[in-house]
Amino acid sequence: MLLGQIKLKRIVSLSPEEMASDRGRAENQQIKEKALFECERRGPPKATTDQFKCGSCKQWKCTYYQLQTRSADEPMTTFETCVNCNNHWKFC
The missing domain is CATH 1.20.5 (Single alpha-helices involved in coiled-coils or other helix-helix interfaces)
Structure with a gap:
């Protein structure tokens, strides 16, 4: 100035x-x-389940959370992480 x-x-x-x-x-x-x-x-809160099998280490202990990533009339996307090997995947 x-x-x-x-x-x-x-x-x-x-x-x-x-x-x-x-x-x-x-x-x-x-x-x-x-x-x-x-x-x-941090992301959304995660739940632990034994309903999903990891494709990498074949263990059944995973955490998951769901988000509405597409339009409201589409199903939610589930994001999963293996507790054992930290492998990540998702499905609709």
């Missing part, structure tokens, strides 16, 4: 991200990425 690079009218409309220093922007980006990773990693 003192050097005339930014007009006074522009300052009042700047977002907090635009006002941050380069270091502040980098830190904010790291925080956003970490929050997104944590959010994706």
Whole structure:
């Protein structure tokens, strides 16, 4: 502002991200990425069952959760993870 690079009218409309220093922007980006990773990693609550057999290790202990990934008139998609070998698969 003192050097005339930014007009006074522009300052009042700047977002907090635009006002941050380069270091502040980098830190904010790291925080956003970490929050997104944590959010994706946790995912929906999972239930444990012995009704599904892992195709990799042939064990019967799996966790699963269901999401509506397609239109409402389609069945839910079931996402499974083997507790033994951490193999992932899904089916409708």
